[in-house]
Amino acid sequence: MGPELIRLVAARFRALSDPARLQLLNVLRDGEATVSDLVEATGLGQANVSKHLALLHQLGFVRRRREGIYIWYQLADRDVLRLCDLMCGRIEAEAAARGRLFSG
């Protein structure tokens, strides 16, 4: 992995390193949603949501399309979920290891 590729990878992991953005992706897991939907679902501010979505879009994690006055966002592909699931798996394994520590 050359320095340039490392920078690209880092930038993408950084996009996933914020609770607000993960929350947005998590809502999109249930299907397409407008910015307003996402604002309501997450409780985040509208400007905030727009900025997070802009970053996620720029890095290819979400797609968007306009429909009249609304803009609908959706997950770009299944990789995002795979990445999150991998991380969750690690956390569960960690928790399980802790459990074994206490019981055994």
Place this chain on the structure above:
Amino acid sequence: MGPELIRLVAARFRALSDPARLQLLNVLRDGEATVSDLVEATGLGQANVSKHLALLHQLGFVRRRREGIYIWYQLADRDVLRLCDLMCGRIEAEAAARGRLFSG
């Protein structure tokens, strides 16, 4: 995904969101290494490397063992590589898409 799990996942992605840490993990891909090895391989400062390793260790990405005066670090498991490879795959796909844009 509850808020707490989201925070845990975000923290782990954050650990992978820094070029210096990815560089360290990339070196460890070739096998176990001491802090000195990593300092030399990456060109980073020693204190800097130690702190990055501490974070990676705290979040379970690397294991360490002491051998006399040295401390050897290694990847904790294969998940790290899977995560990076997934990201790299996304970037390659992106580049390929760009290529198609220019040629077609």
Place this chain on the structure above:
DNA sequence: TGCATATATGCCTATATGATCATGTATGCG
């Protein structure tokens, strides 16, 4: 055209983060 709604963007501030320097701690050896 003028207005309302939906979304994006610029500015500002608080906080987080990374790099460096200096120092602390741990191990080995004479």
Place this chain on the structure above:
DNA sequence: CGCATACATGATCATATAGGCATATATGCA
């Protein structure tokens, strides 16, 4: 014990980033 080597940690500074407010842009409709 005293010293050298390897690593960790604390302090500091510069920069990056998230959030909120205000505002700009875009679309639809009367």
